[in-house]
Amino acid sequence: MITNHKLYRNKMSKKIVTVIGARPQFVKAAVVSRAINLHNKSLTKRDNWIEEKIIHTGQHFDNNMSEIFFKQMEIPKPDFNLEINSMSHGAMTGNMLMEIEKVLLLEKPDWVLVYGDTNSTIAGALAAKKLHIKVAHVEAGLRSFNMQMPEEVNRILTDRISDLLFCPTESAVQNLMDEGYASLSPKIVQCGDVMNDAAIYYKNLAVKPHGIDLDANLVLSTIHRQENTDNPKKLKNIFDGLAEISKINQVVLPLHPRTSKMLKEYGITPSKNIRIIEPVGYFEMIWLLMNSICVITDSGGLQKEAFFFDKPCITVREETEWTELIEHGVNFLVGSNKDLMIKTFNQILNGHIDFNLNLYGDGHTGKQIVQELISFE
Incomplete structure (x- = not known):
């Protein structure tokens, strides 16, 4: 079993830079980081090791909305803390773009992994794309159809410049098809929802x-x-x-x-x-x-x-x-x-609601995301 990936990284290994900044992204990243760790532990030879570096933009900086999640959910400590917050959308996104670019030039990853629809999401995707680094977007294809929402703008633009689109639902895939993605280059994967993985894994720790x-x-x-x-x-x-x-x-x-x-x-x-x-x-x-x-x-x-x-x-x-x-x-x-x-x-x-529905996968979304990142050509 490999115990020190830094000694064994080779051309078949992958380096991923994960960009997070807001509370929901901490939860989602915990799922994929754990899947990466389990994948690495399962290896018996040097091939296909994944090295993850985490950038925390600082979008959520209050202890109760940031640091506590890293402690509780055993997310690896961020390698880079940008501490960018309390700005207008333009200033925040611009500063994030500039600082994330510096990290990417230093780390030279194979992938940049972004989550959701925040300023951190679009900044990470833009920084990577301009440096010709592949982008993977978790929660791709979601649409509110309200362009007045900053989140809607962020998710649409992030999808368009991503190489790998992880869609949580059938409707997310259909949204992309309706927008003409069948004739575009990104690979679309319906993988379920990482938040469902988290709910299953962490519910006994409430x-x-x-x-x-x-x-x-x-x-x-x-x-x-x-x-x-x-x-x-x-x-x-x-x-x-x-x-x-x-x-x-x-x-x-x-x-x-x-x-x-x-x-x-x-x-x-x-x-x-x-x-x-x-x-x-x-x-x-x-x-x-x-x-x-x-x-x-x-x-x-x-x-x-x-x-x-x-x-x-x-x-x-x-x-x-x-x-x-x-x-x-x-x-x-x-x-x-x-x-x-x-x-x-x-x-x-006064009513009854039926929750006997399978809408968001089987609880193995994190594992599927890792496998797609490894096998993507």
């Missing part, structure tokens, strides 16, 4: 967050998306809806720093019935999911995580990338409509 005095039947909420936080009317409507629901069931809301800032700026005071807590680690979030009756969120990732734990989800957005969840009646779009939020919540309480 930890009750400090200060939570309930054991079950809570409503878990997260609000952070710019389309909501930067619109005082929308933000007030959402928190008014949460206030009404909190009269029926305890609402627990890990408060994103951006949301906290904008609530203060707009003079919006959340109801005292809403249990606001600091952002939590992934294991604490799993506990909250497992002990909830419903999720109310504008997060893309949490919509899926709700499904993984058989929880109905109310999405306070006008659209979602995860259209299959809407089509199968496990997720409900309500926008910032307070009355529709409350009506939907009451229907969920």
